Amino acid sequence: xxxxxxxxxxxxxxxxxxxxxxxxxxxxxxxxxxxxxxxxxxxxxxxxxxxxxxxxxxxxxxxxxxxxxxxxxxxxxxxxxxxxxxxxxxxxxxxxxxxxxxxxxxxxxxxxxxxxxxxxxxxxxxxxxxxxxxxxxxxxxxxxxxxxxxxxxxxxxxxxxxxxxxxxxxxxxxxxxxxxxxxxxxxxxxxxxxxxxxxxxxxxxxxxxxxxxxxxxxxxxxxxxxxxxxxxxxxxxxxxxxxxxxxxxxxxxxxxxxxxxxxxxxxxxxxxxxxxxxxxxxxxxxxxxxxxxxxxxxxxxxxxxxxxxxxx
Amino acid sequence: xxxxxxxxxxxxxxxxxxxxxxxxxxxxxxxxxxxxxxxxxxxxxxxxxxxxxxxxxxxxxxxxxxxxxxxxxxxxxxxxxxxxxxxxxxxxxxxxxxxxxxxxxxxxxxxxxxxxxxxxxxxxxxxxxxxxxxxxxxxxxxxxxxxxxxxxxxxxxxxxxxxxxxxxxxxxxxxxxxxxxxxxxxxxxxxxxxxxxxxxxxxxxxxxxxxxxxxxxxxxxxxxxxxxxxxxxxxxxxxxxxxxxxxxxxxxxxxxxxxxxxxxxxxxxxxxxxxxxxxxxxxxxxxxxxxxxxxxxxxxxxxxxxxxxxxx
Numbered sequence: 157x158x159x160x161x162x163x164x165x166x167x168x169x170x171x172x173x174x175x176x177x178x179x180x181x182x183x184x185x186x187x188x189x190x191x192x193x194x195x196x197x198x199x200x201x202x203x204x205x206x207x208x209x210x211x212x213x214x215x216x217x218x219x220x221x222x223x224x225x226x227x228x229x230x231x232x233x234x235x236x237x238x239x240x241x242x243x244x245x246x247x248x249x250x251x252x253x254x255x256x257x258x259x260x261x262x263x264x265x266x267x268x269x270x271x272x273x274x275x276x277x278x279x280x281x282x283x284x285x286x287x288x289x290x291x292x293x294x295x296x297x298x299x300x301x302x303x304x305x306x307x308x309x310x311x312x313x314x315x316x317x318x319x320x321x322x323x324x325x326x327x328x329x330x331x332x333x334x335x336x337x338x339x340x341x342x343x344x345x346x347x348x349x350x351x352x353x354x355x356x357x358x359x360x361x362x363x364x365x366x367x368x369x370x371x372x373x374x375x376x377x378x379x380x381x382x383x384x385x386x387x388x389x390x391x392x393x394x395x396x397x398x399x400x401x402x403x404x405x406x407x408x409x410x411x412x413x414x415x416x417x418x419x420x421x422x423x424x425x426x427x428x429x430x431x432x433x434x435x436x437x438x439x440x441x442x443x444x445x446x447x448x449x450x451x452x453x454x455x456x457x458x459x460x461x462x463x464x465x466x467x468x
Numbered sequence: 469x470x471x472x473x474x475x476x477x478x479x480x481x482x483x484x485x486x487x488x489x490x491x492x493x494x495x496x497x498x499x500x501x502x503x504x505x506x507x508x509x510x511x512x513x514x515x516x517x518x519x520x521x522x523x524x525x526x527x528x529x530x531x532x533x534x535x536x537x538x539x540x541x542x543x544x545x546x547x548x549x550x551x552x553x554x555x556x557x558x559x560x561x562x563x564x565x566x567x568x569x570x571x572x573x574x575x576x577x578x579x580x581x582x583x584x585x586x587x588x589x590x591x592x593x594x595x596x597x598x599x600x601x602x603x604x605x606x607x608x609x610x611x612x613x614x615x616x617x618x619x620x621x622x623x624x625x626x627x628x629x630x631x632x633x634x635x636x637x638x639x640x641x642x643x644x645x646x647x648x649x650x651x652x653x654x655x656x657x658x659x660x661x662x663x664x665x666x667x668x669x670x671x672x673x674x675x676x677x678x679x680x681x682x683x684x685x686x687x688x689x690x691x692x693x694x695x696x697x698x699x700x701x702x703x704x705x706x707x708x709x710x711x712x713x714x715x716x717x718x719x720x721x722x723x724x725x726x727x728x729x730x731x732x733x734x735x736x737x738x739x740x741x742x743x744x745x746x747x748x749x750x751x752x753x754x755x756x757x758x759x760x761x762x763x764x765x766x767x768x769x770x771x772x773x774x775x776x777x778x779x780x
Contacts, residue, residue: 373664375698395663464696468738
């Protein structure tokens with residue numbers, strides 16, 4: 157696996173915590189069963205294009221050794237990928253409707269994920285770039301408790317489920333993170349603001365200094381101290397499977413930041429372009445297939461296109 | 469009325485053809501009756517912030533002389549604003565629902581607009597920047613037949629009604645224009661492409677070299693030879709009345725182009741930022757009130773904000 161070439165690269169490791177699972181996915185164009193998925197899989201595959209990436213997750217007694225190998229082959233450190241022999245791996249089954257705007261969860265089996273307690277390997281507690289993928293907010297906080305570095309940059313993602321059912325725990329988490337990435341409907345659910353500009357300000361007031369609100373095919377807004385950046389979506393013409401797009405996006409963003417070891421606003425803007433480019437690979441093919449095979453050159457050329465899309 | 473200050477300004481006149489009418493508008497926040505509206509009113513008020521603007525439209529025997537004065541006061545040349553004494557002015561009555569995404573037409577009375585034949589005053593036939601606002605496509609073509617300059621830049625807007633009922637006439641018009649501005653649902657209706665990137669390419673294949681597809685609060689895409697520009701929306705926090713936003717946008721774009729007397733791609737991109745800034749004035753207040761009163765300084769400062777929103 158070849159890394160994306162970046163000027164002034166000084167790669168730090170990225171720690172990613174999240175889910176690894178098997179998905180059954182149905183779209184208007186195709187369907188497949190038991191494909192490698194989960195927030196940590198997508199985020200780690202994306203991050204590893206830029207920086208050494210440490211995966212912290214759990215799988216069950218049915219996890220295919222080939223899938224562990226698949227992750228390792230992409231340069232992912234799987235020492236923190238626990239195997240829980242007491243049961244099978246987390247599974248999710250979902251269906252996308254005609255326009256891909258709506259996703260229906262057909263079945264979800266937490267399995268070993270239900271009793272998952274993320275434990276960081278001792279030599280990963282010094283991680284300075286930490287991506288808290290979508291898991292229970294109390295577990296996201298539990299990861300933060302194990303970190304030892306002084307200047308850790310923490311990014312978090314979530315889903316509407318936690319905002320609805322675990323709001324206090326999520327609000328607590330927000331006070332401890334630097335960078336929140338959330339979609340527009342989740343932002344409205346959390347802040348009760350239907351205006352996205354006001355929602356962004358309200359989210360920043362809850363803790364994270366930097367907030368990205370994603371708008372799907374309409375791109376995203378990046379809210380930071382005193383400013384707003386309008387990020388375009390990559391102009392995808394053949395949408396095939398949006399599963400994992402958000403995890404891919406954030407994985408690549410964190411990978412880029414770790415690669416240059418900076419987290420200032422101009423660097424974050426560049427990172428967001430890389431996140432957008434890598435996420436476009438994910439949505440153009442089923443599962444993480446094209447994310448895995450797309451390659452560094454395609455990512456770099458899509459970032460050039462994105463830069464042109466906003467250049468005057 | 470003070471013009472927006474623009475470097476290298478060499479203002480050419482803009483000719484605008486469209487409707488002038490009285491609107492009754494109801495929004496979740498306010499309602500008002502018999503307010504000055506119509507595509508030509510919004511477009512001319514916007515354009516006149518940048519360049520001398522010639523209005524070609526029709527009003528009826530009930531048109532208030534104060535409204536004509538109001539247009540003149542904003543620097544609009546009303547020699548081409550015919551008065552048809554045979555009946556009353558065009559009226560439109562509409563209602564916006566809670567989220568402003570849906571608009572319901574409650575009543576429409578074409579009145580004198582029904583028999584309107586746009587006639588260009590002799591001394592306006594040399595216009596080199598021509599905005600064909602939303603009227604019957606055959607009338608838009610009729611305006612083009614009266615033009616005499618060699619290098620006229622023609623922009624057109626439309627609505628779904630004409631795409632549905634007058635498709636052949638609209639397709640003919642498309643072959644004669646340089647710049648089409650259309651919203652996303654109209655683009656899909658015309659091209660049968662739900663993917664906006666493909667729709668943009670399909671529209672360019674129908675004639676206009678430059679195409680803008682508007683996405684409301686999500687900004688717009690500008691398609692040109694070999695490129696794509698992602699235009700952000702101005703971050704409006706208090707949406708009050710979206711009526712006339714599209715007409716305002718295109719009016720300001722054409723005003724800017726005429727002000728610098730250029731129509732190359734980099735100039736068009738700048739023009740689109742000005743269009744976005746001026747349209748934001750329209751939507752923040754009822755009717756054309758803030759469009760009229762907003763002023764050159766506010767427009768200039770919003771363009772600076774928009775540039776920052778896409779700067780890396």
